[in-house]
Amino acid sequence: MADSRVTTVSSNGAYSFTKPNRESITLRVGLGVEGDVHAGVTVKHRSRMAKDPTQPNLRQVHLMHEELFEETRGEGFDLAPGQLGENVTTRGIDLLGLPTGTLLRLGDSAVVKVTGLRNPCLQIDNFQQGLLKQMVGRDDAGTLVRKAGIMSVVVAGGVVRPGDPIVAELPDGPHRALEVV
Template identity: 30%
Template sequence: MNGIAKSINVGSPEPSMGKDAPTTGIIKKPVTEPVTVRAPGPKTTGLHSGVVGDHIGDTRHHGGDDQAIYAYAVEDYAWWAASLGRDLPPGLFGENLTTSGLDLIGGVIGEKWEFGSGLVLQVTFGRIPCLTFQNRMGEPRWVKRFAAVNRTGAYLRVVTPGTLVPGDRITVVDRPAHGLTLAESYEIYLHDHTRLARLLEAPELPPKMLAEVAERLA
């Protein structure tokens, strides 16, 4: 499967939008030049975002190696635009990477995306919405609405450092045989706890999540 890096988006520090963190980086704007990508390290003590120059305010819940990059698809933006009756420009959801041509709903946990630049990213899980996201959107009950429809976008970890280049090609080069998709894993984790054991079949999920699931099953 092939796609395109439709837009690369970077956020600067802005005043908090409803959390106890003093700033937020959710207001991301498209850039025209390539940006450097590297593994940021641990969530709270590392470099936070995988994109050099991208700000993360709530470092307790966002960023780190398993959330180094956030991607959202123009196809899912189109669905939301029709549902909400408003234009939704790239970067509005706070994603670093707006994709075109990739099925993020059917994307498999652990699949790897190779970019023309040589960068390789790996899908880890979907986005769990928060109050900052809701306030950014200005839509009533946005947290529940976003979580319910399962168009979550994809968090990615950095396998091979490189650059995100606007317009670059994206190729899915490896897809794990377990077949656990973003949509299925998200549905299980948030809504269908009778199937939690299924998540343990995907070792590429964030280690903290796997440990939590194992503990809940025990």
């Protein structure tokens, strides 16, 4: 994790599966990405709003590792940052291996707190047929592994740009593995 970086930032003010890449995004404490459709104190994902619109928004900022695009390319898929709806695309950090509650410092001042895993949904297959199978797998013990990135909430605001360093601060132990949020 010595050279962990933000490679791309993305946001969209309208509901859409993909998010256009930006020169920068601004994170707002307790809300998420300024101007993004998923920003807010309460849940903004349509399926979750239908169940209970008063739920706290634990999915304010979606981070995804760029290495996943290379992995799926080997299986015949062509993905680019923002296409799977993430806000921050990273390189050089094992996002999926972080424990719940990890703080990620993004650039000069922004900090997000990791809340859990993104659960890959059927929209991924609507985007590219067969891609959903690439977003889940099994580890050596046969446990289901979700690869579609992690979710977080903003605990310190600031501007995030491609090239910004990422510094992970693990919570005090014992660590809790990430679960779907």
